[in-house]
Amino acid sequence: MNRLKLKDLEVSYEGRTVLQVEQAIFERGRIYGIVGPSGAGKSTLLRVMNLLEKPTRGSMQLFGTDVELPSLTYRKGVPIQRKMAFVAQRPSMFQATVFDNVALGLRYRNLDKSTVQKRVEHALGLVELSPLARQRAQTLSGGEAQRIALARALACEPELLLLDEPTASLDPYNISIFERVIQQVNHQQHMTILMITHNLPQAKRLADACLFLHKGRLVELADTHTFFHHPASAELQDFVSGRMIC
Numbered sequence: 507m508n509r510l511k512l513k514d515l516e517v518s519y520e521g522r523t524v525l526q527v528e529q530a531i532f533e534r535g536r537i538y539g540i541v542g543p544s545g546a547g548k549s550t551l552l553r554v555m556n557l558l559e560k561p562t563r564g565s566m567q568l569f570g571t572d573v574e575l576p577s578l579t580y581r582k583g584v585p586i587q588r589k590m591a592f593v594a595q596r597p598s599m600f601q602a603t604v605f606d607n608v609a610l611g612l613r614y615r616n617l618d619k620s621t622v623q624k625r626v627e628h629a630l631g632l633v634e635l636s637p638l639a640r641q642r643a644q645t646l647s648g649g650e651a652q653r654i655a656l657a658r659a660l661a662c663e664p665e666l667l668l669l670d671e672p673t674a675s676l677d678p679y680n681i682s683i684f685e686r687v688i689q690q691v692n693h694q695q696h697m698t699i700l701m702i703t704h705n706l707p708q709a710k711r712l713a714d715a716c717l718f719l720h721k722g723r724l725v726e727l728a729d730t731h732t733f734f735h736h737p738a739s740a741e742l743q744d745f746v747s748g749r750m751i752c
């Protein structure tokens with residue numbers, strides 16, 4: 507019940523296999539860093555887990571719910587997808603206020619007005635942007651917009667938070683706020699977090715465990731200390747030491 511499990515996952519495009527994961531197990535309430543060279547299949551993995559894309563084959567066990575991915579219908583997928591939230595590298599803001607942008611997922615869930623108000627205020631407080639609630643979202647700086655994207659995800663109180671290089675284009679100040687919030691929701695709400703990053707020091711700082719994807723294969727999944735200091739495979743040794751030619 508307290509696990510997220512992927513089994514026999516395979517994604518192919520026009521006969522080319524870009525992702526193959528025999529098995530991966532994630533414990534609830536932990537932060538996982540996903541690293542690997544460009545084109546390794548990291549974003550594809552998160553898109554499949556977020557049910558945005560169907561794999562050629564594979565299943566996912568999400569904290570007690572079994573999902574046969576290729577045959578999953580839209581109707582059955584919606585309640586499962588609502589257990590998760592996704593933040594991409596570039597935030598998309600709708601032409602509305604910051605408040606309405608953060609409230610978006612909650613309105614899809616038909617929550618009552620006072621719950622929406624409370625959750626949005628709380629999420630804006632977490633990312634330290636409460637004073638901007640009435641501002642038009644298109645006028646936000648890049649760093650502010652990304653923190654609002656995080657607030658929008660957190661307002662939904664997901665069990666699983668999926669982050670695809672969320673701090674790649676942020677300055678150090680915004681990165682530090684983003685990282686603090688992730689750690690806070692992980693500790694306080696026991697939220698499970700999977701985060702793609704090209705920033706290895708960031709993976710070391712935040713993650714309890716890390717995954718290494720290379721050429722579409724899950725090569726290694728280990729606790730962060732072992733991952734960086736005692737990598738088992740030659741490929742990961744090359745990658746963490748900067749010797750891998752990508």
Ligand SMILES: Nc1ncnc2c1ncn2[C@@H]1O[C@H](COP(=O)(O)OP(=O)(O)OP(=O)(O)O)[C@@H](O)[C@H]1O
Nearest residue numbers: 519520524542543544545546547548549550551719
């Ligand atoms: N819709 C698609 N059609 C065809 N090929 C695709 C499609 N989506 C992804 N790919 C291919 O799958 C491979 C993995 O892509 P993916 O974006 O998952 O890599 P990544 O590890 O996230 O890379 P990066 O670190 O550069 O973001 C790439 O070779 C990419 O070209």
